[in-house]
Amino acid sequence: MIILKTLPLPVSTTLMPQGVQPLTLRVERGEVLWVTGPAESGKTALLETVALRRPVTGGTLSIMNHEAGPRLSSGTHRTLQQRISYIEATPRFMDRLNVADNIALPLELNHVRQADIQRETDSIIRWFQLEGYAGALLDALSYTTRLRVACARALITQPAIILVDEPALTLCPALQDRLLTTIRGLTKNGATALLATQSPTGNPLLPGRSLSLPQASPSPPDSTASRDSLTVPLFLSPDDKGLLP
Numbered sequence: 488m489i490i491l492k493t494l495p496l497p498v499s500t501t502l503m504p505q506g507v508q509p510l511t512l513r514v515e516r517g518e519v520l521w522v523t524g525p526a527e528s529g530k531t532a533l534l535e536t537v538a539l540r541r542p543v544t545g546g547t548l549s550i551m552n553h554e555a556g557p558r559l560s561s562g563t564h565r566t567l568q569q570r571i572s573y574i575e576a577t578p579r580f581m582d583r584l585n586v587a588d589n590i591a592l593p594l595e596l597n598h599v600r601q602a603d604i605q606r607e608t609d610s611i612i613r614w615f616q617l618e619g620y621a622g623a624l625l626d627a628l629s630y631t632t633r634l635r636v637a638c639a640r641a642l643i644t645q646p647a648i649i650l651v652d653e654p655a656l657t658l659c660p661a662l663q664d665r666l667l668t669t670i671r672g673l674t675k676n677g678a679t680a681l682l683a684t685q686s687p688t689g690n691p692l693l694p695g696r697s698l699s700l701p702q703a704s705p706s707p708p709d710s711t712a713s714r715d716s717l718t719v720p721l722f723l724s725p726d727d728k729g730l731l732p
């Protein structure tokens with residue numbers, strides 16, 4: 488369902504001196520893939536690529552049997568994007584619409600019947616405990632509540648591919664449980680989920696395969712970069728120096 492062949496993904500040069508990792512990967516329908524790795528290892532870049540938000544600059548990417556390269560027509564691009572939901576680290580919304588209308592928007596754009604939109608929106612608002620915010624504007628909400636709205640909006644369409652970046656998985660335990668439970672139900676019906684986290688263990692609520700980034704072997708440790716060679720910031724007191732790695 489998602490197939491990458493030697494697709495170049497950016498990675499920090501502190502992890503791989505060449506600054507790019509060629510990734511080959513196949514994720515089937517109904518599969519859960521935990522994408523793990525340290526900061527700057529390319530987790531978000533992978534999610535954004537599968538979300539079709541980054542150009543494919545080499546190798547190949549196939550999503551639901553469509554080659555997602557430069558020859559992908561805008562019509563197919565739009566159709567694929569309607570089947571892919573991405574819960575990004577900093578979700579964007581239509582600021583002039585309230586919470587309920589933002590959540591309902593993907594169904595509106597898919598021309599779903601009004602009665603069905605109303606029913607599905609009410610149901611997912613209750614599931615993510617957003618009843619008290621339905622009429623609120625997004626810029627009046629906290630970051631965690633905005634993430635809950637983003638989760639509701641992403642899942643209301645029952646997408647075929649669900650991509651989740653780290654904050655929605657770590658900020659709030661109640662949100663995490665409801666999110667993972669919903670994704671587990673969708674994957675049982677054939678959806679594919681990719682979830683990015685720095686934690687190497689995934690989450691027992693949503694068992695799945697792990698992909699550890701970066702993919703090629705990291706650069707050998709620099710023997711000169713020892714604890715003793717770190718320059719201690721002037722604001723640290725002698726007691727604070729125990730905090731240094």
Ligand SMILES: Nc1ncnc2c1ncn2[C@@H]1O[C@H](COP(=O)(O)OP(=O)(O)OP(=O)(O)O)[C@@H](O)[C@H]1O
Pocket residue numbers: 497498499500524525526527528529530531532533685
């Ligand atoms: N378009 C781009 N062109 C070049 N380098 C990029 C591009 N996008 C990201 N990078 C670099 O690729 C590396 C990986 O970034 P990415 O955001 O994917 O990391 P991450 O694993 O999600 O990190 P974190 O856990 O900190 O969110 C970073 O060093 C980043 O600066």
